[in-house]
Amino acid sequence: MSQRNERTDGHRTGGQSRARAQPQAQRPPGAGMSGAYDVVIVGGGAAGLSAALVLARARRTVAVVDGGAPRNAPAEHLHGFVSRDGMPPADLLAAGVAEITNYGAELIDDVIVDADGSPDDYALRLRRGGSLRARRVLIATGLRDELPDLPGVRGRWGRDVLHCPYCHGYEVRDQPIGVLGGREAGAVARAVHLALLLPQWSQDVIFFPHTMTLSEHDRVRLDARGVRVLEGEVARFVVDDALRGVELTDGRAVRRTAMFVAPTFRANDALLVTLGCTFDDNGWVVTDPTGRTSAAGVWAAGNVADPAAQVISAAGAGSTAAIAINGDLVLADATARVG
Numbered sequence: 001m002s003q004r005n006e007r008t009d010g011h012r013t014g015g016q017s018r019a020r021a022q023p024q025a026q027r028p029p030g031a032g033m034s035g036a037y038d039v040v041i042v043g044g045g046a047a048g049l050s051a052a053l054v055l056a057r058a059r060r061t062v063a064v065v066d067g068g069a070p071r072n073a074p075a076e077h078l079h080g081f082v083s084r085d086g087m088p089p090a091d092l093l094a095a096g097v098a099e100i101t102n103y104g105a106e107l108i109d110d111v112i113v114d115a116d117g118s119p120d121d122y123a124l125r126l127r128r129g130g131s132l133r134a135r136r137v138l139i140a141t142g143l144r145d146e147l148p149d150l151p152g153v154r155g156r157w158g159r160d161v162l163h164c165p166y167c168h169g170y171e172v173r174d175q176p177i178g179v180l181g182g183r184e185a186g187a188v189a190r191a192v193h194l195a196l197l198l199p200q201w202s203q204d205v206i207f208f209p210h211t212m213t214l215s216e217h218d219r220v221r222l223d224a225r226g227v228r229v230l231e232g233e234v235a236r237f238v239v240d241d242a243l244r245g246v247e248l249t250d251g252r253a254v255r256r257t258a259m260f261v262a263p264t265f266r267a268n269d270a271l272l273v274t275l276g277c278t279f280d281d282n283g284w285v286v287t288d289p290t291g292r293t294s295a296a297g298v299w300a301a302g303n304v305a306d307p308a309a310q311v312i313s314a315a316g317a318g319s320t321a322a323i324a325i326n327g328d329l330v331l332a333d334a335t336a337r338v339g
């Protein structure tokens with residue numbers, strides 16, 4: 001972060017930012033001669049920062065607006081990103097911010113609350129006031145994990161209450177692990193799937209169906225994987241300075257040092273709705289393989305478009321979108337010249 005300048009208006013730019021040579025009164029810092037950025041990226045997680053790096057290196061004027069709440073913030077370390085395995089999530093983002101600002105991209109600590117417009121003329125309204133103009137928009141706003149509403153769950157989320165064995169399964173290998181079922185929308189099948197996966201990491205896995213009814217098919221498959229099933233509604237996760245287990249409503253207590261849950265994923269897609277993007281039957285934005293949405297000039301990348309994206313694949317999606325956006329701008333400008 002040594003190259004980073006923090007400004008009181010929430011804008012951060014690097015030491016070599018082209019923005020700083022621009023007269024501030026005439027246009028926003030970082031925006032081009034028209035007063036519009038080539039690209040405004042909403043969301044500065046792995047997807048947004050990765051896109052910003054590619055676009056800034058393509059000498060595009062770029063602003064990243066970020067609300068500062070990346071999804072994996074509760075976790076102490078991030079895993080499965082080759083060359084970054086075990087790094088604190090905030091360190092990855094700090095390194096990304098240093099890189100993008102060094103190429104002249106701007107990071108604005110704020111939230112975009114509204115957006116409208118059309119290609120070459122998008123307006124994105126900032127919560128703190130004012131708005132940014134952009135030729136193209138990339139939405140990389142991530143998703144929210146809606147957790148089971150049980151005492152003890154939220155406080156241990158990302159530590160020993162987990163959802164992703166690829167992120168944290170190795171860290172709880174060979175431990176007594178539980179998986180919480182339940183009737184929350186979309187979570188039932190994923191809870192069983194999680195329980196089927198987890199014997200890869202521990203031979204001591206108990207599935208708590210909780211409020212859901214297990215099919216005979218699932219029961220047989222869980223048994224085949226060596227997963228025990230403990231019927232009964234869970235009353236709470238037992239926690240002191242760490243997770244100790246679960247307590248059922250009939251008073252039984254079961255020791256577990258890690259519990260996996262299947263949150264309901266809610267995309268932070270309000271801006272995509274506002275911008276008129278098409279959504280599929282499951283409620284996820286429709287994109288082409290580059291992240292291009294049905295709204296001209298609007299792309300989506302990372303968890304907002306793909307709930308399965310890990311940090312590395314969210315970063316990859318951001319890079320892919322950035323390359324497509326730059327190509328789109330080049331073609332638009334060439335077409336405008338030849339008519």
Ligand SMILES: Cc1cc2nc3c(=O)[nH]c(=O)nc-3n(C[C@H](O)[C@H](O)[C@H](O)COP(=O)(O)OP(=O)(O)OC[C@H]3O[C@@H](n4cnc5c(N)ncnc54)[C@H](O)[C@@H]3O)c2cc1C
Nearest residue numbers: 043045046047067069071072079112142158302303310311
């Ligand atoms: C507890 C936990 C642990 C995890 N561990 C791992 C792991 O070890 N390895 C791994 O690969 N994956 C892990 N993941 C998954 C990982 O978090 C995601 O893959 C990754 O965060 C997706 O990146 P993203 O850029 O799409 O979204 P995010 O990282 O969530 O970034 C989105 C950003 O957009 C901002 N934003 C949202 N709306 C607005 C708005 N309107 N205006 C401005 N900014 C906005 C948010 O504040 C946020 O900073 C974990 C997830 C959780 C929940």
